[in-house]
Amino acid sequence: MDRDASLTCYNCGWKGSLEEFRYTCPRCGEPLTIVYEGGRLAESSRKELRGRGVWRYSAFLPFPEDVEPITLDEGWTPLHVSKLAGGLRLKNEGLNPTASFKDRGMTVAITDAHRRGASKVICASTGNTAASVAAYAARAGMRSYVLVPSGAVAKGKLAQAVAHGAKIVKVKGGFDEALREVLELLSSDRSFYLLNSVNPYRIEGQKTLAFEVWEQLDRSVPDVIVLPVGNAGNISAIWKGFKELRDAGLTDSTPRMIGVQAEGAAPLARAFEEGLSELRPVESPQTYATAIKIGSPVSWRRALMAARESHGAIISVGDDSILEAQRDLARVDGVFVEPASAASLAGYRRALAEGLIDNGEKVVAVLTGHGLKDPDAVMRFGVDEMEVEPGKLRRELSAYQ
Numbered sequence: 001m002d003r004d005a006s007l008t009c010y011n012c013g014w015k016g017s018l019e020e021f022r023y024t025c026p027r028c029g030e031p032l033t034i035v036y037e038g039g040r041l042a043e044s045s046r047k048e049l050r051g052r053g054v055w056r057y058s059a060f061l062p063f064p065e066d067v068e069p070i071t072l073d074e075g076w077t078p079l080h081v082s083k084l085a086g087g088l089r090l091k092n093e094g095l096n097p098t099a100s101f102k103d104r105g106m107t108v109a110i111t112d113a114h115r116r117g118a119s120k121v122i123c124a125s126t127g128n129t130a131a132s133v134a135a136y137a138a139r140a141g142m143r144s145y146v147l148v149p150s151g152a153v154a155k156g157k158l159a160q161a162v163a164h165g166a167k168i169v170k171v172k173g174g175f176d177e178a179l180r181e182v183l184e185l186l187s188s189d190r191s192f193y194l195l196n197s198v199n200p201y202r203i204e205g206q207k208t209l210a211f212e213v214w215e216q217l218d219r220s221v222p223d224v225i226v227l228p229v230g231n232a233g234n235i236s237a238i239w240k241g242f243k244e245l246r247d248a249g250l251t252d253s254t255p256r257m258i259g260v261q262a263e264g265a266a267p268l269a270r271a272f273e274e275g276l277s278e279l280r281p282v283e284s285p286q287t288y289a290t291a292i293k294i295g296s297p298v299s300w301r302r303a304l305m306a307a308r309e310s311h312g313a314i315i316s317v318g319d320d321s322i323l324e325a326q327r328d329l330a331r332v333d334g335v336f337v338e339p340a341s342a343a344s345l346a347g348y349r350r351a352l353a354e355g356l357i358d359n360g361e362k363v364v365a366v367l368t369g370h371g372l373k374d375p376d377a378v379m380r381f382g383v384d385e386m387e388v389e390p391g392k393l394r395r396e397l398s399a400y401q
């Protein structure tokens with residue numbers, strides 16, 4: 001274990017060691033965070049960055065130097081310049097090994113699982129975590145169990161979990177119920193290693209997006225990061241990454257974090273707008289962006305902290321504007337993303353219209369998952385197609401134009 005890293009509760013201040021590992025605070029129940037002590041971040045910043053992707057930043061991860069990562073070469077994703085708005089860049093996380101940002105966290109968490117001798121891993125999922133868990137468990141030679149909302153997982157994601165040999169458990173209910181089931185199981189059965197973002201190692205991997213963006217922008221940070229929010233691990237992780245860059249002395253400034261939820265699944269946007277310090281879960285969340293169809297985000301407290309501390313916001317957008325953004329990204333920028341990811345662009349547009357972002361500011365929109373994950377969703381674009389009899393193509397086409 002890493003001697004300069006420990007577990008902390010950002011809510012009540014409880015502290016514990018990584019040896020006696022646990023996911024949530026024994027005092028208040030919040031997910032725990034890994035913190036680095038004794039000038040460790042400043043020391044990390046002096047180490048040479050080698051290789052590409054998540055493990056390039058291993059000096060900022062809670063492992064000894066000789067750690068052997070379980071990896072599929074995740075991270076190092078492109079930062080495209082968007083044609084849709086000046087100053088807008090697109091961080092294309094759909095180009096990770098299992099086609100979503102989850103792989104950044106998964107390589108780190110599965111490496112920890114392996115070091116602790118785990119043989120069975122488990123998660124609740126709307127689909128992407130399941131796909132990633134299944135792939136990394138296969139790579140590590142572990143058995144994987146994925147709990148998914150019955151009948152509500154996008155086809156591409158389910159196909160990935162099947163392909164990698166996960167045991168698929170369909171829960172009669174939504175993601176929130178599935179996660180509740182997993183956490184309840186773990187409270188009495190310690191034989192499973194949990195791979196949801198409640199696991200602090202997931203957060204450590206996902207924070208590397210901040211380091212990568214900083215490098216891709218010639219060692220500077222953007223004015224704003226805009227990203228979709230579901231279970232709220234990613235906004236917490238990326239904000240942690242930027243704060244660590246600052247604490248390590250590598251940057252003076254940090255971006256404003258703007259989280260985006262779908263209107264029908266927006267407990268955090270409501271809490272932010274109303275200035276609440278408690279979450280009122282949405283009982284029956286609704287949106288066609290199934291990845292963020294979550295009514296009771298487990299990291300709600302730290303997501304609100306990220307938005308408030310960074311002088312950002314959490315806002316919501318309607319499914320119509322998500323659909324429009326998904327189509328624009330595909331047809332103008334040539335980047336095919338799943339609906340939840342398009343919430344980034346829809347949120348950017350709303351934030352610009354409401355003056356939360358100024359024209360010309362440098363904004364990075366995180367595109368969290370690939371469009372092929374959810375082929376059915378694309379049919380909402382409207383399909384431009386025709387059928388021809390052999391030999392009649394020229395005539396049919398001229399009528400069509």
Ligand SMILES: Cc1ncc(COP(=O)(O)O)c(C=O)c1O
Binds near residue numbers: 232291369
């Ligand atoms: C594609 C996609 N985008 C965004 C999110 C939201 O991320 P988070 O749960 O970390 O808020 C998820 C999953 O939750 C996802 O699968």
Ligand SMILES: N[C@@H](CCOP(=O)(O)O)C(=O)O
Binds near residue numbers: 127128231234291292
């Ligand atoms: N959209 C997520 C929901 C679970 O998120 P996690 O980051 O807590 O694992 C998914 O893909 O399942």
